[in-house]
Amino acid sequence: MLFFTIRRVLGSVVVLIASSFLVFLMTAFSFDPLAQYRQVQPPPPPEFFESLRERLGLNDPLLVRYFDWLKGAVTGDFGVNINNVPVAEQLFGRLLVTGRLVIAAMVLAVLLAIVVGVVSAVRQYKASDYVFTVIAYILIALPTFWFAALLKEFVAIGINNLAGDKILFTLGDETPGISSYGTTSMIFWDRMGHLVLPTLSLGLLTFAAWSRFQRASMLDVLSADYMRLARAKGLPWRRVIVKHGLRNALIPLTTVVAIGVGAIFGGAIVTEQVFVWHGMGEYLIQEGIGKNDINVVLGWLLVSAFFVVMFNLIADLLYAVLDPRIRLS
């Protein structure tokens, strides 16, 4: 197990380096970091462009540029953006914001998927199964941003109007400026309040596909011989479902969830855009792709790829814990 873990970690490092190189090539060939200065009137003197090129290292050969970045990245230094601000600092601050959303949405999606999947499977072709199926089909067919806007503009504002008070926050990740004057608990509850709607929108959309998967794997398990045996030897039905059924039916879901982390990061980009969060998604789109900033995009990718790779590793290890038959070697 230990050996397997070490080997997988080393393999993951190679994957991270390779994919960062790929993104570096994509961005280095296509981005023009100086683009924002080319539109300025009156045009800056050529010396300005030359000094900027020198500072950003754009005059170096491609491979030298990549290895300069990589040397910094392994020590946690992701370079500076076009305006000479360290990317690592900015990214870390935004990771805390996006991390809240991603983790909350994942927890919500996993819990709902398990409950709904098991209920649908146990009560297959009953009314509740059909209701959940219809809901899942509809959620799967909706674009993230439309669903998020629906929650924001109609559900939340409707509830707020009914209550006559601002119960649900629809904009931002926290009330602007609260971190400078608020107490710790004030900040905490303020952030929680802002978290509700984005979590619902990202979590519900993610849960839809996962619940179908959980339903399928639970159905597979329910027809297994050991389930009948457990019933036959007199175990209560509830205990059979939970101890014998659910434990086995959870195994396939771990892989789906681990692979889904990447998609949740993608979904978070869109969700943040709708709810005007200042998280990693906004950073990527406005500071990175919008300003043609190579270091920002590379930093973003490294952080998100790190989580994707880490969750894949966790899923593999969890697999072994949940299913003793699997020997990791």
Add this chain to the structure above:
Amino acid sequence: MMSTTEDRLATQGSADPEAAHNEVAAVQPGAGGAPPPGAAKGAGESAPVDREFTVEARSQRQQILSRFFHNKLAMTGLVGFLLLLAFGFVGPLIYRVNYLDLSSAAQSVPPGTNQGGRVYPLGSDAIGRDLLAGLMLGIQRSTLVVIIAVVISLALGLFVGALAGYFGKWIDNTLMRFVDLILTIPLLVVLLIVASNFPNARTAVGVAIILGLFGWLDLSRIVRSQFLSLKEREFIEAAHALGASNWRIITRHLIPNSLGTIIVWTTLAAAGAILAEATLTFLGFGVGPQDTSLGALISDGVQAASTRPWLFYFPGLMFLLIVLAINLIGDGIRDAFDPSNKRVRA
């Protein structure tokens, strides 16, 4: 997106005559692969007279079609999809309004308004364009997006997958490691980076081409794994022994036998292309103001959700119906191709 094992359990104990019929038909030679046309037709001609029923052999294609056409959900999806297409392509012949006609007299009018001598059934947007005509045009443009994106992805995915799966060795290793590598980057980010380079390609066709160029990765993996298992089978060995060329084996034996998986992928990819186009457009890297699509309509609608809700509801509803219909068709096709699933869903 949904699992193939979903309804396995339900197949047990189903004893409707349809299933029995299929089982009889399934034992004929050639059931493992796509039978040559006509080979299966004569097999069941001499039915014994003392039986109460006659056994009529059916080709695999007939079985699949029959399973599909008896699936109520899939048929609902198919009919719905055709109706939506008719709305988009036949509708403009009846409702002759040009979406691109701007009307300064009727800006942001709610549905059903009679303004400037004509009615706006679904209202209009901020620059006076008729939403009903917009939805029709949007369906046309989005159909174009799906067709272009899926055709490009199909060609690339089949090519790479076939190359990797059939020839194996270093070709397989190189191609699949490359695919693995691109898949570590969220597809949305790849699309955003690529699309940001082509500010002049903000049309439905431009977006479709970008989607197509990066939509083949999962297909190539699917095709590869299908080919890997199929190429070890006896009928491929037989084809080799008969002197068939690689090209012939791939196009006449391997691809037809992987057809089920490929078609299912196609439906998922079609739904995915519509969703991806909408997301890119919403983020500002997709279809621009010079063109339109369902994604562009729905993105505009989100901006206007609180002030002009009709711009939000109608495109969203249209979008939901289209993707839902495609997903239902896809599920139906998957069930029809899956021989272990003979239960026709009630």
